[in-house]
Amino acid sequence: MVDSQQNKGYRVISMFDRLMDGQGINKKQEAFTHNVGEKTIQRDLNEIRDYIDKAKLDCHLEYVRVEKVYRLTNTGKNILSKEQVLAIVKILIESRALLKSEMSDIIDKLISIVAADKQEFIHNIILNEKHLYVDLNHKKSLLHLIWVTKLLQQM
Structure with a gap:
């Protein structure tokens, strides 16, 4: 029983991560x-859907019939647009306010929050300036x- 529960945990987390x-x-x-079985995977997907609802994540799980896959889609409420x-x-x-390494790291992280299909486009726009x-x-x-400095100002 413990082994199947560990497998289930790994399976669900693996799917959620992907x-x-x-x-x-x-x-x-x-x-x-x-x-x-496929019914087991369906139950796992339902658990992921329940978690998304309870955690109030800014996305939902939907079935994309054309691709025959389940995908997370952003609802866009709390996501920055491209x-x-x-x-x-x-x-x-x-602003030229930061070291190049710091600036590059921040830019990469900002680009990563944009929808996956738009990341390369934004990256290419910024590449030369970066x-x-x-x-x-x-x-x-x-x-x-x-x-x-900001912390000291708050005291």
Whole structure:
């Protein structure tokens, strides 16, 4: 019993992780991979759907009939649009307030929150500006300093 519960936990987390990465889940393939029935996979998908509802995540699980897979789709309420991310990135770059490594890391993380099918497009728009970004002369990280300063102001 414990072994099957561990397998179930792994199976459900594995599916959820792949769904969060934008991958689709095919019930038949998933059942074959984990050596269980399709009804078991359907129950797992229902548990994932329940978790999404209870956790109030900004997405929902839906079946895409054309592809014959289940996918997570964003409801878009709390997600930045590609235009908003691009504007934020452009403002950050123009500010020249951070080290190149810090700026690059922040830009990559901002791009990662955009829908998967738009990430490459935004990345290509910003690639040249990111490459031409001139590092600060003093070569000191400001992120921690900004954080500490703000904390001290709150006291």
